[in-house]
Amino acid sequence: MSKSLYFARQPILDINGQTYAYELLYRSSLEHGYTPLKDGRAATAEVLVNSLNLVGLKNILGKALAFINVDAAFLMDDMIFSIPKEKFVLEILETVIITDEVLARIIELKGHGYKFALDDADCSKEYILNFQSLFKHIDILKLDITVLDEEKLPRFLTLFKQFGLKIVAEKVETQEQFDKYKAFGCDLFQGFFFARPDIIENKRLDPEHVLILNLIHKLQTESDINDICHTFEQNVALTLQLLRFINSAAFSFRSSIKSIRQAIMLLGPNQLKSWLLLISYANPPKGPKGLDNPLLHLAQTRSNMMQTLTKAVYKDSCNNVLLEKAAFIGLLSLVEALFQSPIEDILKELNVDPEIAQTLIQHTGDFGTIYQLVCSIELFDTESVDAFVNMLPITQEEFSNAVAEAYEITEQFTANMHASS
DSSP states (O other), X not given: OOOEEEEEEEEEEETTSOEEEEEEEEEEEETTEEEOOSOHHHXXXXXXXXXXXXXXXXXXXXXXXXXXXXXXXXHHSGGGGGSXXXXXXXXXXXXXXXXXXXXXXXXXXXXXXOEXXXXXXXXXXXXXXXXXXXXXXXXXXXXXXXXXXXXXXXXXXXXXXXXXXEEEEEEEOSHHHHHHHXXXXXXXXXXXXXXXXXXXXXXXXXXXXXXXHHHHHHXXXXXXXXXXXXXXXXXXXXXXXXXXXXXXXXXXXXXXXXXXXXXXXHHOHHHHHHHHHHHHHHSOSSSOOSTTOHHHHHHHHHHHHHHHHHHHHHGGGOOHHHHHHHHHHXXXXXXXXXXXXXXXXXXXXXXXXXXXXXXXXXXXXXTHHHHHHHHHHHTTOHHHHHHHHHHSSOOHHHHHXXXXXXXXXXXXXXXXXXXXX
């Protein structure tokens, strides 16, 4: 049986909401489904092979670092020297017992230039006793905020900061938690807070986003091109942003596009709708803005993965209509976080196709299973991944290749956009 691999990546953000690193999580495809390898050393070795050789590190990380879990066995194995120390942070699991031998090995590796993080710190007496000998030898400490005593946290942070450690608050799921742990003095943040909005009913939208919603609505209803051009002309900044996107290296037009009318004619309404949403993700009403905004990366990855999985599922019967619809579902899936309003209201305002709305709200229809699979990969939910893959006419190899291709397309898009800026 040929082995199929996949891994998920979860961003680690700095205090400005920019991507500092990704944690890579490995899963192995076994005969009866997708389950973690029980041998931690084998799991780490597999994700390294997958990321370094099969997919390509640049396609996964861009310019960011990679966090990868290591246990005591992997620390002691000389295969660790195959890891590029400039790009990887070795994340020591909370289950590792720090013996004299393990401590000596970490000191040795530090001497070679390797970076270390401690995982799932809960600030308990047991945790401190086990890991205190490491504090002066590691670079980053990850706090599990779901089990912390917040009243005692400032005292522990003072202790950790004495060793010059960067502090990661992990399992951050709301803007409120992000703001709180930022105020505590944490340096980095991991979780899904940027994709889980605090929805405020009847919140007034940013004027630029009202304009974008209006344009998407016009494109959905096939309004007159003169009307669409006139709407663009109401906002010069939006027009310039769109022209910059379209003239980037992501496209291969023979000559540069100099007008919105020309762009609409060449791109067509479906692709133009997608680019309008991408502009919105790059410039949300709150939070980080620009090409490195993690919300933009997540939306782009979802869109690309919807397309690559759709190609794998439909095979020879796949066509551009299916791919455009799949891509638009991925981009629309985060509008709730973007606009800070209920997704039902936004989809109604955009006059979105009922099948797309059904996928996003009820997770049903032709794309429902593919969409749930994409979300499960993103959440590291391996049981759900197993279930959804088994529902689809897709081989293990096709699934792995589709996931890898989606990450590659996302990073290539980012590189092209930076090259054009």
